Structure formats: C-alpha cells, structure tokens
Amino acid sequence: MNWDDTTDEAASGQEAADAAERLGGPEAERLVGAVADGEDQAVEAALRPKDLGEFIGQEKVRVQLDLVLRAARARGATADHVLLSGAPGLGKTTLSMIIAAEMGAPIRITSGPAIQHAGDLAAILSSLQEGEVLFLDEIHRMSRPAEEMLYMAMEDFRVDVIVGKGPGATAIPLELPPFTLVGATTRAGLLPPPLRDRFGFTAHMEFYEPAELERVVHRSALLLDVGIDAEGAAEIAGRSRGTPRIANRLLRRVRDYAQVKADGAINREIAGAALKVYEVDGRGLDRLDRAVLEALLKLFGGGPVGLSTLAVAVGEERETVEEVAEPFLVREGLLARTPRGRVATPAAWAHLGLVPPRQGAGTGQQDLFGS
Numbered sequence: 001m002n003w004d005d006t007t008d009e010a011a012s013g014q015e016a017a018d019a020a021e022r023l024g025g026p027e028a029e030r031l032v033g034a035v036a037d038g039e040d041q042a043v044e045a046a047l048r049p050k051d052l053g054e055f056i057g058q059e060k061v062r063v064q065l066d067l068v069l070r071a072a073r074a075r076g077a078t079a080d081h082v083l084l085s086g087a088p089g090l091g092k093t094t095l096s097m098i099i100a101a102e103m104g105a106p107i108r109i110t111s112g113p114a115i116q117h118a119g120d121l122a123a124i125l126s127s128l129q130e131g132e133v134l135f136l137d138e139i140h141r142m143s144r145p146a147e148e149m150l151y152m153a154m155e156d157f158r159v160d161v162i163v164g165k166g167p168g169a170t171a172i173p174l175e176l177p178p179f180t181l182v183g184a185t186t187r188a189g190l191l192p193p194p195l196r197d198r199f200g201f202t203a204h205m206e207f208y209e210p211a212e213l214e215r216v217v218h219r220s221a222l223l224l225d226v227g228i229d230a231e232g233a234a235e236i237a238g239r240s241r242g243t244p245r246i247a248n249r250l251l252r253r254v255r256d257y258a259q260v261k262a263d264g265a266i267n268r269e270i271a272g273a274a275l276k277v278y279e280v281d282g283r284g285l286d287r288l289d290r291a292v293l294e295a296l297l298k299l300f301g302g303g304p305v306g307l308s309t310l311a312v313a314v315g316e317e318r319e320t321v322e323e324v325a326e327p328f329l330v331r332e333g334l335l336a337r338t339p340r341g342r343v344a345t346p347a348a349w350a351h352l353g354l355v356p357p358r359q360g361a362g363t364g365q366q367d368l369f370g371s
C-alpha cells in the first residue's frame with residue numbers, strides 16, 4: 001500500500017491478513033498476531049461457541065443473522081448465502097459453524113487458495129448434500145474461473161462442466177442441491193460486485209470491546225478449567241487487541257505462568273507478571289510495536305520520518321514494519337501515516353512515558369531525557 005494511506009485499511013485489520021499471506025513468519029509467530037498458529041488450531045475447536053446464544057459480542061450481526069436463520073427454518077428452506085468480512089481471529093469460522101448447527105445442516109470447510117481450478121470447485125459442489133453449508137474461507141483468493149462458476153452455482157444451483165478443449169469443448173449442465181454458501185474474507189472490497197451481490201446477507205465483524213473480551217476470557221477459562229478473577233480477565237482482555245483469538249492465546253500463556261509460579265489461579269498480578277515475561281504491554285503492544293514507536297520518538301523526535309528510515313532504525317524489513325507493526329499502531333491512534341512520513345501522536349508519547357518536544361524546538365531529544 002502507499003505510505004500516505006491513512007487509517008481505513010489498517011483499522012479494518014486487512015493489512016494483518018495480508019502480512020500473514022505474504023510474510024508468513026513475522027505475523028504468524030507473534031504472541032499478539034491475529035492469524036492462527038499450530039497451537040491455536042489444535043485448541044480452538046474446544047473453545048468455539050456452538051450456537052448464537054453462546055457467541056459473545058457482535059450484537060448487530062447476531063440479531064440479524066438470527067432473523068435470517070429463523071425465517072429460513074420457518075419456511076423449511078435453505079438459508080440465504082452469507083458473506084462474513086472482518087479481520088482474522090474475530091470469529092468468522094466459528095460463525096459459519098454456528099450457522100450450520102442452527103440450521104441442523106452439515107458443514108464442508110474449504111478456502112479460496114485451495115480452489116485453483118473450476119474443476120476443484122465443481123467436485124466440491126456436486127458432492128454437497130441438500131441444505132449443506134459450504135464455508136469458503138479467504139473467498140477473495142479464489143481463481144477467476146472458479147469464481148465465475150460460483151456465480152451460477154449460487155444463483156441457479158447449477159454449474160456448467162466444460163468437457164474437452166478448443167472448438168470441440170461442450171458445456172454439460174449439472175444440477176446442484178440447494179446449499180448455503182458462507183464466504184469469509186478480510187478484503188470485502190476486493191470481491192467483484194457480481195460475487196458480492198449474490199450474497200443474501202453480508203455481515204461485517206468489528207473488533208471486540210474490552211468488556212466483550214473479558215467475557216470471552218471468562219468463558220474460555222471455564223472450559224479450560226482455570227480459575228480466574230474479574231481483574232485477571234480484564235488484564236488479559238485489555239491486551240488482546242480487540243481479538244478473541246489473541247485473548248484465548250494470552251490466556252493460555254498466563255495459565256502456564258500461573259501454574260509454574262503460583263497456585264494455578266489467575267488474578268491481575270499474575271496476568272500482568274506473565275505478560276511482562278512475554279513482552280506484551282498494558283495496551284497489547286509487543287516488542288516489535290514498541291521498537292517502532294521508540295525509534296520514532298527517541299531517534300526522530302516523533303517524525304515525520306520515512307518508512308525505509310524507520311525500518312533501518314529498528315533493524316527490520318520495510319514490509320514488516322509497514323504490514324506487521326503499523327496497522328495496530330495506527331488503529332490505536334499511536335502513529336499516523338502522512339504524506340510527509342510517519343508521525344507519532346500525543347498518545348504515543350504518553351504511552352511510552354516520554355515528553356514530546358516543544359513546537360519548533362528541533363528533535364526534542366533534550367526534552368525526552370528530561371534536560
């Protein structure tokens with residue numbers, strides 16, 4: 001993205017997903033990364049809410065979806081196709097499973113990158129049962145021919161299978177049973193309008209409020225059989241970057257600490273001490289986030305400074321700073337991307353406990369160190 005783009009894309013969490021796609025390691029390996037790692041995948045199934053009543057937060061989406069599903073059930077029909085957009089770890093997969101459970105239907109799970117040929121999609125579609133939910137994660141990464149096949153499947157429950165090549169190729173129509181497609185994307189804006197228009201219901205998932213994440217932490221602690229008090233849950237929730245997946249991951253790390261260093265129960269002190277060990281600060285910033293902010297404030301007086309210079313200063317790739325660290329810093333209102341370069345906000349100075357330079361007083365180095 002351009003360096004003068006501002007908050008919109010970053011705030012939506014799209015960059016975190018892009019970073020995961022392109023950079024893999026740096027985002028996927030972070031304790032506060034929103035993308036699932038191997039351990040998450042292993043334990044998440046046990047922590048997923050099973051019905052809409054158990055699903056925390058996302059009030060608007062829950063109410064609207066409840067209506068869509070109840071109405072379909074009352075008509076004895078298959079539910080409309082549903083598009084879920086939002087950052088990684090906010091509950092899109094969970095919601096797709098809930099849709100299937102609420103409809104009493106089986107679910108098939110696949111993803112855009114796994115469907116590279118139209119034939120791959122035809123094979124999946126033709127083996128669906130009546131009423132089945134097909135969850136297509138990262139739907140924006142499907143190949144073009146598969147996407148075009150999906151248009152017809154969604155609208156007419158039919159696909160044309162092309163047999164042969166060149167002038168002799170023929171299209172053989174194949175009837176499909178009615179099914180519900182649940183598409184998930186971090187990039188709703190990238191979906192071609194004909195695809196977007198074929199979804200009967202579109203839901204945008206927002207980042208969670210701290211109070212909602214506290215409920216997520218309490219619920220998960222109960223399922224994991226870990227004792228936690230209200231302040232301990234608040235401490236974890238406040239550092240979870242608005243994302244249930246991160247809240248659950250931090251809870252597991254704090255649980256380890258509580259088991260080794262105390263009696264296994266989690267309170268504020270234990271949570272704070274554990275997350276200090278893992279270098280996740282009170283606002284959910286990790287080592288990389290803080291290195292970027294510190295360089296911006298201490299070396300460049302709060303900016304403006306160019307991205308490449310900032311990246312060299314922290315010893316990271318430009319892309320890592322731009323796509324892994326910055327989106328959350330922008331979303332938190334700690335850093336701004338301006339046409340002249342990266343600039344720290346007053347909140348950034350306050351967060352690191354530093355004093356911003358006076359207007360026109362140079363880099364602010366003296367103020368920073370209290371002289």
Ligand SMILES: Nc1ncnc2c1ncn2[C@@H]1O[C@H](COP(=O)(O)OP(=O)(O)OP(=O)(O)O)[C@@H](O)[C@H]1O
Nearest residue numbers: 044047048055056088089090091092093094244245
């Ligand atoms: N509303 C919620 N209430 C309770 N737990 C939740 C909620 N949303 C998500 N979770 C938990 O967060 C974890 C991640 O959720 P999920 O896998 O559904 O996210 P996702 O949006 O599909 O992520 P990705 O885009 O990376 O696949 C799950 O283990 C689930 O238990």
